[in-house]
């Protein structure tokens with residue numbers, strides 16, 4: 707997969723899966739801008755991108771704030787002049803249960819969950835699409851979760867805020883794909899299981915240790931992009947569901963690539 711000359715924007719790229727995707731895309735030749743609220747982690751990701759011989763730019767941006775997203779995307783355009791790939795990756799997993807905390811705390815956290823995933827992904831897409839449209843095409847990859855698959859619904863304190871936001875992203879994937887097909891913009895989603903990141907380690911260290919690695923998800927994004935213009939759009943690819951041995955997950959990721 708050769709992404710030379712292309713520009714990728716990745717939200718939540720300061721650590722975890724977002725960093726894994728940033729490095730994978732840079733190793734395939736893309737210049738990368740990461741949007742994040744963690745400046746130190748974001749700077750480190752930019753350094754890793756540069757270590758791969760590409761331009762890496764860390765942009766301080768809370769994607770739940772539409773004015774900040776607009777400024778960040780203008781910044782990307784000023785620096786690179788194009789956006790070929792948008793990866794909507796940032797999310798938070800926080801307690802949004804109905805039976806804990808106070809009315810104030812829980813409603814605030816629920817709003818935060820929805821703002822980051824559901825609204826943030828929309829803000830980023832709304833800013834990037836006209837740029838892609840003008841260039842005649844592009845790719846949006848939404849990072850969702852296996853929870854959209856029946857039988858994988860999450861229970862736990864964060865479930866309704868996290869999963870609710872992810873369901874919105876899932877529906878965005880399909881409706882954007884239909885709307886953007888005529889503009890040559892493909893929209894697909896990755897709906898994977900456990901991946902070893904700070905987010906998962908905060909929930910369960912043993913599950914994180916047995917899980918896929920961030921670079922595996924980076925490879926999954928590359929395999930989706932490898933189909934090129936006219937490739938599948940509106941797909942929600944499920945792979946590496948929690949409990950699947952990593953070797954099997956890697957086979958499922960390899961199967962996302964075009965067959966030779």
Ligand SMILES: NC(=O)c1ccc[n+]([C@@H]2O[C@H](COP(=O)([O-])OP(=O)(O)OC[C@H]3O[C@@H](n4cnc5c(N)ncnc54)[C@H](O)[C@@H]3O)[C@@H](O)[C@H]2O)c1
Nearest residue numbers: 718720721722723742743768769795796797900901903905
């Ligand atoms: N880790 C898993 O097991 C797993 C499984 C399936 C799906 N996912 C999804 O993968 C994505 C990445 O997850 P992760 O485990 O790497 O998470 P993480 O918590 O390790 O990293 C999330 C990143 O998003 C950033 N972020 C948070 N709020 C932000 C905001 N408002 N604006 C900009 N950046 C913000 C954080 O600073 C951080 O860099 C998420 O969408 C998550 O739902 C994760």
